[in-house]
Amino acid sequence: MDFIGAYSPDHIVFLLKGFLVTLEVAGISILLSFLLGAILGIVRYTKVPVFAQISAIFVETIRNLPLLLIIFFVYFALPEVGIKLSITWSAILALTIFESAMLAEIIRSGLNSVHKGQMEAGRSSGLSYIQTLWYIILPQGVRRMVPPIVSQFISLLKDTSLAVVIALPEMMHNAQVLNAQNINYIIPIFILVAVIYFIVNFALSLVARRLELNM
């Protein structure tokens, strides 16, 4: 093991560059998949005809496929039908598709967990369906959704490492590049990578706990 060689300034910078890519891809995917997941989840909860069915088919299909398959599909299969994306956007698209299906289910079940009497109370006071959803159902559902949503975000951040298979220059990819140089780097580099993932994800879960307490 060569800790000193492995942790040279160049290597650290190289790994952190990879980590920036991880954060960038994860950040954009979190934003997009949250938006898409919220729409899919709410549409399915409200049972809007046609849209609810489309949402259900999408969610059930995607949830039952491995993320790796979706990454391969976006990067290798889409160009066959004329959709060619960069490595970064391929990773973002694949993650967004996969995670939005997961988030849609979290959001739908969070809304479903609000007692149906709440909807009846709102509607019987003259509020419209949308008003009742907005003022009564959503605020109660969101409280219950926060912990599972944050753990899904943490999963997403970790799942960006799967994009190593399409050579996205994220942290795991860069770690592998370094490891290939010298077999004595493997253990030190993996330890460092593990520490970075842990710190960021653990911080996220602490933030989630704070949010929960404040609600």
Add this chain to the structure above:
Amino acid sequence: MHFGKGFDRVIRFQNVNKHYGDFHVLKDINLTIEKGEVVVIIGPSGSGKSTLLRCINRLETISDGLLEVNEVEISNKKTDINDLRKNIGMVFQHFYLYPHKTVLQNIMLAPMKVLGKSEEEAKKTALYYLEKVGIPDKANSFPSQLSGGQQQRVAIARGLAMSPDIMLFDEPTSALDPEMIGEVLDVMKALAQEGMSMVVVTHEMGFAREVADRVIFIDKGQILEDANPAEFFREPKEERAKLFLSRIFNH
């Protein structure tokens, strides 16, 4: 205080039927309720009394027949249901207060969002009705901090804050500890004395006898008796009603 907006006949069921699949829940219901009347619906569980009540503000839809509230056909799909519901307050067995809102916010929501009242105005109304149900000091509490009886009184205040023509009560005391039933019934009694039109599904026979103008006895989806409470409790005409009362009073 004067309730109602000039309709003499606030609720009218004409040959109303309701089916849940093969189950015939309401059978040929004919019932007219006048302004200011207090009508208590009693009957064994599963008889359809809650369903009957919930049809009035279309929480349940009817299968056929005519159902009018304030002379507007509630069964008609073209009817603006939100507009009609503004005039019908509803109190549920399990209160259904909004747990994420304070007592005051619970009462202010619909007046602001449905009637378009200003926050100031809505707050004034809310405080007025909280005073009326006897818990002005709980204005800033959350529902989970209140007893069941207090929660139900807030629910009544929430209904009243919309200045409805009609108040519907769906077993308002059935989920309460015995020592809290009285405080809720007292609020309802006071409301009845002020002339509010009320339809009450309850097992509180004392309330029915003392406050109701009419008692409706319903069994297996049919109205079997529609009587003056004094007569009904002294001498029910139907065998089924006699049996029901004897079971209740022999315990």
